[in-house]
Amino acid sequence: MDLVRAPDWFSYSTLDTFERCPRQYAFRYLCRLPAEQARPAATFGSAAHAAFEAFTRDRRQRSTRGEQPPGRVDLERWFESAWAATSLPAEPEAETWRRRAEPMLDGFWAAESAVHFDTFGEELRFRLRLPLDPETLVVVSGFIDRIDRLPSGTVELIDYKTGQACAPDEAESSLQLSIYALACRDSLGLGRPERATLYFVEQDRRVSVVRTDAALDTVRTDLAARARQIRGSDFAPTPSPRSCGWCDFAALCPVNALAAGSPADQTRGAGLDCRDGDSISRWPALPTPL
Numbered sequence: 172m173d174l175v176r177a178p179d180w181f182s183y184s185t186l187d188t189f190e191r192c193p194r195q196y197a198f199r200y201l202c203r204l205p206a207e208q209a210r211p212a213a214t215f216g217s218a219a220h221a222a223f224e225a226f227t228r229d230r231r232q233r234s235t236r237g238e239q240p241p242g243r244v245d246l247e248r249w250f251e252s253a254w255a256a257t258s259l260p261a262e263p264e265a266e267t268w269r270r271r272a273e274p275m276l277d278g279f280w281a282a283e284s285a286v287h288f289d290t291f292g293e294e295l296r297f298r299l300r301l302p303l304d305p306e307t308l309v310v311v312s313g314f315i316d317r318i319d320r321l322p323s324g325t326v327e328l329i330d331y332k333t334g335q336a337c338a339p340d341e342a343e344s345s346l347q348l349s350i351y352a353l354a355c356r357d358s359l360g361l362g363r364p365e366r367a368t369l370y371f372v373e374q375d376r377r378v379s380v381v382r383t384d385a386a387l388d389t390v391r392t393d394l395a396a397r398a399r400q401i402r403g404s405d406f407a408p409t410p411s412p413r414s415c416g417w418c419d420f421a422a423l424c425p426v427n428a429l430a431a432g433s434p435a436d437q438t439r440g441a442g443l444d445c446r447d448g449d450s451i452s453r454w455p456a457l458p459t460p461l
């Protein structure tokens with residue numbers, strides 16, 4: 172059987188998934204099995220992101236034309252448009268989700284109206300190239316929700332979050348913010364950001380962290396080490412209540428099959444030849460997504 176090509180493309184999500192469970196990573200990013208279905212919370216977050224992106228983009232474009240910024244009604248319109256394009260209106264709890272949107276949009280609108288923000292761009296794509304050795308180059312890529320120019324001449328990168336705000340120490344240790352700050356400096360050419368911010372829009376709360384140049388150099392080294400670890404992994408499952416409770420591939424997981432004990436259960440997922448203890452090297456080859 173062909174060997175799976177060692178992955179040479181990573182993102183914050185792929186690294187986070189591998190950290191939680193290497194087998195879940197393999198199901199999702201090597202076998203490319205689809206997630207069971209989008210979760211309403213994630214879909215709600217996507218609609219909110221789309222509305223905020225449209226708002227700041229339109230404000231930038233109007234500013235260059237010397238026009239007034241968009242209003243609250245425009246923000247609502249963009250949210251409604253994004254909402255209608257999702258599966259949320261058909262959810263049993265659609266009205267609950269819809270009611271959550273109003274205070275969130277109010278809070279965002281009030282915060283954006285209170286201060287002059289000079290937004291550089293939205294959904295900025297980056298590609299960090301990391302040489303692992305003279306022959307091996309891997310890429311860490313992603314999108315930064317928003318980058319603002321600051322009066323100091325530097326920038327602030329912003330990642331929108333719906334849901335509960337995290338504690339400051341969680342933001343301090345955020346791998347996502349570290350990757351984005353490194354990308355700002357080493358991929359987008361915008362220099363080291365003055366701060367990197369998680370913007371919890373439902374509480375209208377910003378949690379910012381600072382990454383020094385030395386810290387960003389360490390992040391580079393850490394990312395290369397993570398890439399090497401994944402490329403050398405046998406993708407053994409690492410079950411835990413936190414990971415398995417949200418895993419889209421639990422029905423295929425050899426850990427579940429062995430726990431269930433029946434012959435039928437134990438052969439679930441056999442088409443993928445991913446029984447516990449099997450090496451990923453026995454799986455079919457798949458092209459690398461780019």
Ligand code: SF4
Nearest residue numbers: 192408410415418424
């Ligand atoms: S069910 Fe648990 S152990 Fe199995 S792949 Fe998912 S997270 Fe990993």
